[in-house]
Amino acid sequence: MAPGSGIKILGISGSLRKASLNTGLLRSAEKAIPEGVEFTIADISGLPMLNQDLEGKGPNGVIEFPEVVEAWRKQVAGADAILFSSPEYNYGLTAALKNAIDWASRPPNAWDDKPAAIVGAGGGVKAYQSNRVLRLSGIFLNLHFINKPETQFAIRDPGLFDWSTGDLLTEEGNQRVADTVTALVAWTKRLQQ
C-alpha cells in the first residue's frame, strides 16, 4: 500500500440548493480523487439550528447531542481531511455551513488538527470573502488550510457552469479543482508523517 493511502476526505458544500454550483465543485473534486483515497460528500441539510438547549449532559459532564448532530460530529471526526466548497452570502458563510461548523466545534472539537482546503463559486468577487471568514474560524477550530492553489470561480463566467445541475463544465475549471485535490492529499500525507 502506498504511503498516505487510505486517506478519507469529507467534502462539505455550504449550499443546500439541488443545483448548487458549489456542490457541483465537489462532484468535480470527486472525479479527481486518486486511487486509495476515499471521498464522501456530506449532507448537512438535516441539522437543526444550533441551540444549546438541544444539548444534554451525560456522565462526567460529556455533552450529549441530538442523534443527527451526533452522526454529523462522527462523520467529521472520522475524516482525515476536509474539502469545503463555500458559497458567499452577504460577504460571509451561508447559515447552513456556519451551523454545521458550529455543531462539530462543540467539545470535543471534531475539526481539531485536520488538514483542509477551500474551493468556492461566487458573484463579483467570487467567494473570496467567505473564504476569508472560513479561514478565520479555522484558526480557532485548529484546522490547517492549504494556501495554494486558490480555487475560486465566478458564477457568471459564460459556459463555466450548467445552471440546471450545478456541474462545472470546462476542462480548465475541472483541472483547477483536481489540482486542489492533489494539493490537499499531499498536505494531508505531510501532516500525517
Ligand SMILES: Cc1cc2nc3c(=O)[nH]c(=O)nc-3n(C[C@H](O)[C@H](O)[C@H](O)COP(=O)(O)O)c2cc1C
Ligand atoms: C442570501 C444571499 C446572499 C448572497 N450574497 C452574495 C455575496 O455576498 N457575494 C457573492 O459573490 N454572491 C452572493 N450571493 C450569490 C451567490 O454567490 C450565488 O447565489 C451562488 O450561486 C450560490 O451558490 P450555490 O450555487 O452553490 O447555491 C448571494 C446569494 C444569496 C441567496
